[in-house]
Amino acid sequence: MEIDRTKYKVWDKTNFSSIHWILNPGLAINELILGQRVPKITLIDQTSDRPLMERTYIPCPHCSTLHEAQTWSVQNKTAFKNWFGLFCPNCRELIPCLRNLTSGLVLLVTYPFWFWWINQWKQKWLKSQPSRYSNLNLQPIEHKNVNWVKMGLGWGVIMFIIMSLFMPVLNGTDHSWTAILINFPIWVVGGLCFGYVMKWWMGKRLKKAKTPTRPLL
Numbered sequence: 001m002e003i004d005r006t007k008y009k010v011w012d013k014t015n016f017s018s019i020h021w022i023l024n025p026g027l028a029i030n031e032l033i034l035g036q037r038v039p040k041i042t043l044i045d046q047t048s049d050r051p052l053m054e055r056t057y058i059p060c061p062h063c064s065t066l067h068e069a070q071t072w073s074v075q076n077k078t079a080f081k082n083w084f085g086l087f088c089p090n091c092r093e094l095i096p097c098l099r100n101l102t103s104g105l106v107l108l109v110t111y112p113f114w115f116w117w118i119n120q121w122k123q124k125w126l127k128s129q130p131s132r133y134s135n136l137n138l139q140p141i142e143h144k145n146v147n148w149v150k151m152g153l154g155w156g157v158i159m160f161i162i163m164s165l166f167m168p169v170l171n172g173t174d175h176s177w178t179a180i181l182i183n184f185p186i187w188v189v190g191g192l193c194f195g196y197v198m199k200w201w202m203g204k205r206l207k208k209a210k211t212p213t214r215p216l217l
């Protein structure tokens, strides 16, 4: 698949957000438990003056479809449960995704516990995918319509549950009420900061949008 690099900026594994996805050990939980995946290639339209989230596309290398980023979103209930990769609703192949280093290590170490069943799970998962994408709402989700406070708080609460309630169980350490009481406001503030940074980042506009010199792809 050839990409028009005069129109699209390509985010691959050398992009900062991809490196963060690979290196941050906490994101192994997103990958392994929630099934959240990040594609290896993301395209940013450089000719549009829309906010970043409204000009982000994910290409399928199998059928060359340029998918709107919200094909895999919370709004469409498709942001999670993508354990085997991002399912392309057009050609039903899997769009290659990044692998978080920690989750890769966990998979390697636990290999004997899953290798026998993995193919069976994958087939079952593949079968259930088309229906998830049958009623996609691809109306552009406008940056100005997103409730960033709600999104940030939601993220903070999920992280609080994972890090303060779930992780101690996994590590075999005792729950301490003091730690829980201290951690809760920290994650609430952290969530609000996250929401604010996302609002700024996803709203980034180009100072001057380029003019395309060639057709789309």
Ligand SMILES: [Zn+2]
Pocket: 060, 061, 062, 063, 064, 065, 088, 089, 090, 091, 092, 093
């Ligand atoms: Zn495809």
